Amino acid sequence: MSHHDDTVPAGPPADPATRSARHAVVVGGGLAGITAALTLADAGVRVTLLEGRPRLGGLAFSFRRGGLTVDNGQHVYLRCCTAYRWFLDRVGGAALAPLQDRLDVPVVDLDRPEGRRLGRLRRDALPVPLHLGRSLATYPHLSLADRARAGRAALALQGLDPADPALDAQDFGSWLTAHGQSARAVEALWDLIGVATLNAAAGDTSLGLAAMVFKTGLLSDPGAADIGWARVPLGELHDRLAREALLRAGVRTGTRTRVTAVSPDGDGGWAVRVPGETLRADTVVLAVPQREAHGLLPAGALDDPGKLLEIGTAPILNLHVVYDRKVLGVPFLTALGTPLQWVFDRTEASGLTEGQYLAVSQSAAQEEIDAPVAVLRERYLPELERLLPRARGAAVKDFFVTRERTATFAPTPGVGRLRPGARTKAPGLYLAGAWTATGWPATMESAVRSGVGAAGAALGALGRSRDRLPGFFEEAA
Structure with a gap:
């Protein structure tokens, strides 16, 4: 696999002769997979992490546009998100995503007879x-x-x-x-x-x-409910720092490595196929979206695998606007009486040196997720001018859109009975992902909890100590 490997030297060969070393393969390099890999490695298991994309971080990532580093969407977490906070500590990123000292959400109502009015939830x-x-x-x-x-x-x-x-x-x-x-x-x-x-x-x-x-x-x-968010691009936390933490833990990380099949190897272990190669493992964690997991699960692994396909998805639309001057004087605000939802200042994090870059996060965006950029620009720039008076005379230097059509699982009534736990009926095969039965909605918190839960279940089956599992594990199990 060394030709795919872009972070870690190959390490010991994954063959039956080293079975005593206990080898785990984690499929998927989002927060759930990264967390499962770190948790297993911390307990002394030899781990290979495989991700089909060229980067880690799943649906919370960054990319370059011109001279800017842009997040695909604005992500926040709360002080009660103990698992994600543990993850930030584990990769050395807590200082880069600080929490508010105290909950404070500015809420502007644009639909008042007397004009715009500011309220606060604090x-x-x-x-x-x-x-x-x-x-x-x-x-x-x-x-x-x-x-x-x-x-x-x-x-x-x-x-x-x-x-x-x-x-x-x-x-x-x-x-x-x-x-x-x-x-x-x-x-x-x-x-x-x-x-x-x-x-x-x-x-x-x-x-x-x-x-x-x-x-x-x-x-x-x-x-x-105190709110935290990254003051750097998400890729700094979920890709660069995560890779460094995985490297220190001894995890082999292969990106651009798509797993095509997972099957029992007939020797009590597992065969994980990637193009041109088959890896052997004692345990496998599938930390991929529910439809992808459904496609990789061997027969009999779940009583009713069709339930995974019944878990719906919900989109998030993100609008990115670069102005030639500062138009928003607070880190973020939210609004009523307008289609706008939450508006964040991402100027410093993106590396922009002149003007201001705002990220607008539009959740539950089923009706607009496929709207052309020109339509969205025409609809939302006037709304931003209504919300932010200083935007009225500002020039728009850039306007672009990122779309996550399957950003989260849909939290519809009845979804709880569809979400599987970490354990499957196939010994040594575990599931992780924000969509599994963590008790949380589809958040970064749920993803991290699922990764630790899957790793904890695997460690129990491997006869490994779970003493080093983080304190929130009992809640997540």
């Missing part, structure tokens, strides 16, 4: 649920009655068990309506947060997943 240094009390009580985008009803709904959410299968079958929108939430409250509060984290509007979202997000993020710990 927390105080008080225990749950009082930490959000003042912010909700003074939130200008809801009526007094809506604010009171929102507080009652939040307390009702606290009483739900996100793991209850009955919740998975219900939709969040109907629950909100039953708990007195007006259409305005859903737009200005619940969907403002939910669309960004779940990639679906409340009516299209499993109540179980929504309850998990809101309970964990807003009602578990005062600081749980």
